[in-house]
Amino acid sequence: MAEIIVVANEDEAGEIYAQAVMKLLEKKPNAVLGLATGSSPLKAYEHLAQHVHDKHLDMSQVRGFALDEYVGLEPTHPQSYRSTITRTVVEPLGMNPDLVHVPNGAAETLAHAGADYDRMIEESGGVDIQILGIGADGHIGFNEPGSSLASGTRIKTLTQQTRSDNARFFDDDLDQVPRHAITQGIGTILRAKHLILLAFGDNKAEAIAHSIEGGVSSFWPASALQLHSHATVIVDEAAASKLHNLNYYRWAYENKPEWQEI
Ligand code: F6R
Numbered sequence: 001m002a003e004i005i006v007v008a009n010e011d012e013a014g015e016i017y018a019q020a021v022m023k024l025l026e027k028k029p030n031a032v033l034g035l036a037t038g039s040s041p042l043k044a045y046e047h048l049a050q051h052v053h054d055k056h057l058d059m060s061q062v063r064g065f066a067l068d069e070y071v072g073l074e075p076t077h078p079q080s081y082r083s084t085i086t087r088t089v090v091e092p093l094g095m096n097p098d099l100v101h102v103p104n105g106a107a108e109t110l111a112h113a114g115a116d117y118d119r120m121i122e123e124s125g126g127v128d129i130q131i132l133g134i135g136a137d138g139h140i141g142f143n144e145p146g147s148s149l150a151s152g153t154r155i156k157t158l159t160q161q162t163r164s165d166n167a168r169f170f171d172d173d174l175d176q177v178p179r180h181a182i183t184q185g186i187g188t189i190l191r192a193k194h195l196i197l198l199a200f201g202d203n204k205a206e207a208i209a210h211s212i213e214g215g216v217s218s219f220w221p222a223s224a225l226q227l228h229s230h231a232t233v234i235v236d237e238a239a240a241s242k243l244h245n246l247n248y249y250r251w252a253y254e255n256k257p258e259w260q261e262i
Contacts, residue, residue, distance in 0.1 A: 002197075002231035003262065004212065004249035006240045013198050013234040014043030017131060018051050020196065020232075020262055024128055030061040032121075034130030034189075035100075036141075037066065037084045038166075040198040041131050049092035059093050064100035065121055067132070067141040068183035071105040071155060079169050080105075103153060103182040110182070114153035118188055130192035134199050137161050138207040138220035142183035145219045149227070151185030186224045195231040196262075197222065199239040208235055209242035232262050 007013045024031045035041075052059055066085050075082040082102045090100050101120060104113045121127060132140050139145070142156050158166075163177040170176035189195070199208050211222035212233060225231040240246055 002195075002212065002225050002228070002233045003253070004240070004243070005232065005234045005253050005262070006246070006250055007234055007236055009236060010040075010043040010198075010200055011047070013200070013236070014045075014047035016232075016234055016262060017041075017044035017196055017198070018047035020194070021048050021129055022051055022055075023261065025057065025059075025062070028128065029058070030063060031128045032063045032065065032124050032126065034127035034132075034184075034192050035064050035066045035085055035089055036131050036133050037068070037081045037088070038133045040133035040200060042088060044131060044198065045088050045092060052093055059095050062093070062095055062099065063124055064089065064095060065117075065124070065127060065184075066100075066102040067130075067189070068181050069103045069105040070178040071107075071110065071180040071182055072178045073105065075102075103184070105182050110155060113182055114155070114185075117153040117182075117184070121184075121188065121191075127192035129194045129196060130189060132189070132195060132197040132222075134197060134204055134207050134211065134222045135162055136165060136203050136207055138211055138222050140186065140189060140197070140222045140224070142181040143186050143189075143221045145221060147186055147218055147221050149190075149216070149218055149221075149224050150187040153182065153184045153188050155180055155182050186218075186221055190224060190228055193230065195225060195228055197225060197231065197233045198235075199233070200236045202238040202241060204235075204239040205242040208233070208239050209244075213244055 069081045073080040210220040216223045
């Protein structure tokens with residue numbers, strides 16, 4: 001089972017992520033970070049950037065792989081995930097942009113872009129820490145409900161719910177939101193060594209409850225975390241509100257041995 005940590009707010013969650021990455025970097029200065037876009041990881045990146053700044057850490061060897069990219073947006077489009085990762089991760093952390101990869105959503109190479117991406121991740125030695133958000137429908141990356149739990153990186157058609165959830169990044173204009181994305185598959189995500197999923201707000205509560213306490217099912221893609229031996233789920237009270245076993249998760253975290261890392 002994933003470790004469930006209930007926090008007061010996104011800052012507390014962000015600090016837990018930042019500490020985990022800092023510990024990793026002490027041991028491995030060329031660590032491989034799996035990167036997500038969207039709102040959920042923003043505080044986590046901010047906290048990490050603060051530590052990097054305060055400790056004058058050299059991030060130039062750290063490598064990164066984004067989870068996904070829209071198909072049909074130029075990489076230079078402000079809402080492409082390439083631009084978003086550059087703005088929210090690469091620049092604030094001082095990473096080398098050449099070492100940060102985003103799936104390629106360009107039409108000419110789409111047929112093999114997924115397999116190429118998975119190969120690149122494998123050749124890097126694999127993702128050390130993968131940060132994840134979750135969609136209200138339980139998606140991770142852009143693996144919408146019904147996605148194979150063994151899938152590799154490939155094209156997915158976005159659900160209308162995901163498109164309308166993301167319209168906020170496109171001036172609330174649904175027509176501007178792409179219909180397809182290229183996303184790391186669930187099988188790809190499961191090969192990362194440590195998964196840290198962040199969820200905030202009551203619109204995530206149902207997806208969290210199904211994914212953590214329901215059966216493993218491609219219809220709640222984040223339930224695939226139950227198959228991973230090192231998964232951490234960090235939720236605020238609202239996102240945790242539909243979990244039945246909440247008291248046990250709190251008890252377990254409060255009684256966690258000091259030597260045990262997340
Ligand atoms: C983003 C991604 C998506 C988001 C999810 C939640 O790279 O892969 O799975 O994590 O849609 O988005 P937010 O965090 O904006 O609620």
